[in-house]
Amino acid sequence: MDDERSFRSRLLDGLAASIAERGYRTTTVADIVRHAHTSKRTFYSHFPDKEQCFIELLRADHEQLLAAIGTAVDPDADWRAQIRQAVMAYIEHISARPEITLSWIRELPALGAPVRDIQRSAMSGLTDLLVALSDSPGFRRGDISPVRRELAVILLGGLRELTALTVEDSRPAESILEPAVTASEALLGAERP
Template sequence: MTSPVLASNAERLLDGLAASIGERGYRDTTVADIVRHARTSKRTFYEQFAGKQECLIELLRRNNADLISTIEAAVDPEEDWRVQIRQAVSAYVAHIEARPAVTLSWIREAPALGAAAQPLHRQAMDHLTDMLVTLTGSAGFRRAGLTPVSGPMALILLGGLRELTALHVEDGGDVRRIAGPAVAAASALLGAG
């Protein structure tokens, strides 16, 4: 069992990495930057993580889990399917808006980590796909005569949304501007079922 002190140190370090990514980007972030933001020591860092890469993978894993929880909490399965799509997209956008640099690291930086990040990517996409399949199996979708989206179709929708998100974040654009196209694409794809 992890002690509360170790857990709080890990949380502080993850927050420190997130702050440094927002300030400098992942590539330019050093362990010294992480511990400076976390207000702790390198010794504490290395008690928690083998290195910066492992810390990033854990940050992204938790961020993705938070994203899924946020979307699931925002969607009312009894609402009309179109309302559910807007609820899901609004929750997605709000989550991304809160930590755009961390999201961009997940989309652009994590793949560069190679095999070390592959389980993270696979797990995140599996969980996001499962979430979409579950959401589209709700009462609001069933009342409209719609069947749950297939896994491959959910993956196509998610991949497009990730790329649209990355482009807006990279360009420094307002992430809220992806909401309209995301709702339209999701409505077209999910409503065709």
């Protein structure tokens, strides 16, 4: 069982390395197994195709992002400090593998209907996290109601596009810190009862 998990993990890392090297569209199964130091036979024993491997990679990346943000935010801190903590955790995560983040934003939607569920699930997970984080003691002390889901989606959609533009322009991810904090404070601060 551990060997199976190890091979699966190596294949996901192999896909991530190939995306960083060549992008998702031009990556082949041969590229994935070359980076994973394994065989096509091993690949096909774990994934039916490159698309399923990609979906699994993005699902794992999303879970890591949610965990990183959830761990970084101190619910007892001032609400503005919590926003900064969340944005900094987001930036740290995307800085580690910007190509994966860009693939999430630009490549995944191009796969069409088969991936719609993972797209919706990812946005829902981030939205739920934002709503939960804004329902903390620090936000309550600031007399701020939990953010409405619709506003959370607007905020996250804007952050996603800013992230994509930043990565595409080869600018450092840290450059989105202040705009993201400013927009978050304005939108979440507007939720005063």
